[in-house]
Amino acid sequence: MTNKPSKLTPEELFEREFLPARSKILELAATLDRLDRAGASDERNGGSNESRRALIEQALKLLLEPHDNRAERIQQLFSREYDAGWYDAWLATGVDKRKGR
């Protein structure tokens, strides 16, 4: 994989990124406080809030793991699974007449 790193020194990069990172963490903290005050992550709404809150917490744990592809891992965490066998299973059966025309 080609790597074209930034021309900033590590010190310059950290100086540049520290305050924005602090700001984003604070936004997340305030969001979680807001959700908790509203009881928004409990078992109401059929449990979908609870499962999505669990996803958020899993994502937060991923942030602390020592990988260099946290963004990609978090994207995968929030993604539907891909089934390599979908094509043969689906297209043999033609148009889905329950939807559309």
Next chain:
Amino acid sequence: MDFFDPHIHMISRTTDDYATLARMGCVALSEPAFWAGYDRGTVDGFRDYFHQLTSFEPNRAAGYGIKHYSWLCINAKEAENVELSREVLAMIPEFLDKPSVLGIGEIGLNRNTKNEAIVFIEHVDLAARYEELILIHTPHLQDKYQGTRMILDMLDKDSRINTEDVLVDHVEEHTVRPVLESGYWAGMTLYPTTKCTPERAADIVELYGPERLLVNSAGDWGPSKPTAVPDFIFEMRQRGHSEEMIRQVVFDNPLEFFSRSKRFELPNRLANPE
């Protein structure tokens, strides 16, 4: 720096945005056919829309010295209606001789349903039969990875498709690698909340290099910025990257991809630089 915006829906933007784009260095943009915000009911609705894309918008852009190109399709959101989709597919060739049309797009998947996949395959067949470029929309959010892999599967199954004639758009951290490894062009969309940011796009260029990567604003009727590509340019400069590398992503790559269309004409400012 002169730049292309390869994916922006100017039909939903006011003329103020053309004025801003012109002042920021946009020499040309391309506008894929998209969802209007509601499901259109008839093939004539699409015929009128294609007329607007291929006649009115190029004139509006020309008033600001910007070259406007377009793409034609029925988008993935409306592809659940397979009967209407097939009527639109049959009508598209009426517009394929328009000088500003680059190809078929933005086709793709939305919720990754069977009907969407069937209509996608039929669009790919149309593009192959008429030897057209393809611009692809990959789904949003939790559907993106699954949908992108499904799209790559369907493209791989059609041996008539040349990977250099396909731009897979809206790639993010978890989809850019399979798209690039498959040999396609990859577009990063700088759109708030649901897609990428200039900073993350700059990260992706740093990780994968500038080859076959493009950036766009996908400006539409939602919260979006027509200045997204200049924002990316600014971020790359802040990181100390060369003008040559930045220019490759925002100018050379789009120009190279668009030039593969048999109807492509250079923007006036590039064709007549004196």
